[in-house]
Amino acid sequence: MTALMGVSIYYFVDNKFWVALLTAGIFLFQIPYLTESIKRINEIQFRINAKGIQYQDDMLESWDNIENERVESVYTDEGSDHYFVYFIKDSGQVMKFDIASLSIDSSELKHCLYIQRGRFENEKAGKI
Known part of the structure; x- marks a missing residue:
């Protein structure tokens, strides 16, 4: 997850905006899944x-x-x-x-x- 954000920043700095936009989109798409899994950690089984x-x-x-x-x-x-x-x-x-x-x-x-x-x-x- 953080790797995707790092790759996105790297490509943005390297002026490869389309690749940066694609990896940032993938990163942003996974945020709801991350927050859901964090909520489940605190649930009592x-x-x-x-x-x-x-x-x-x-x-x-x-x-x-x-x-x-x-x-x-x-x-x-x-x-x-x-x-x-x-x-x-x-x-x-x-x-x-x-x-x-x-x-x-x-x-x-x-x-x-x-x-x-x-x-x-x-x-x-x-x-x-």
């Missing part, structure tokens, strides 16, 4: 804490209402896919999300689930 799990703008599900939270790995000839899976008791829903779209890897997610579930259990037992 999951909130996992000692109280429970929240997916995007849904309600926070308490650990009391969640069971069998895990990371499932599916291996194929092309590679492997990892999914974040948990069961909501009240609604009977199985929630399954592809980890590839998240900014966390499977081992970090497993560790986070272990820690937060443990914190919930400790608070529930009155240890904290």
Whole structure:
């Protein structure tokens, strides 16, 4: 993105106005996509804490209402896919999300689930 702007300035200084105009146009055309991706960076995909799990703008599900939270790995000839899976008791829903779209890897997610579930259990037992 910045390279396009740099190339555009270079060609403008070098008196190649049509090439400069073309590269500047390509640069300007990509600005809306850049701003959209910046907005998505700040969106919350999951909130996992000692109280429970929240997916995007849904309600926070308490650990009391969640069971069998895990990371499932599916291996194929092309590679492997990892999914974040948990069961909501009240609604009977199985929630399954592809980890590839998240900014966390499977081992970090497993560790986070272990820690937060443990914190919930400790608070529930009155240890904290």
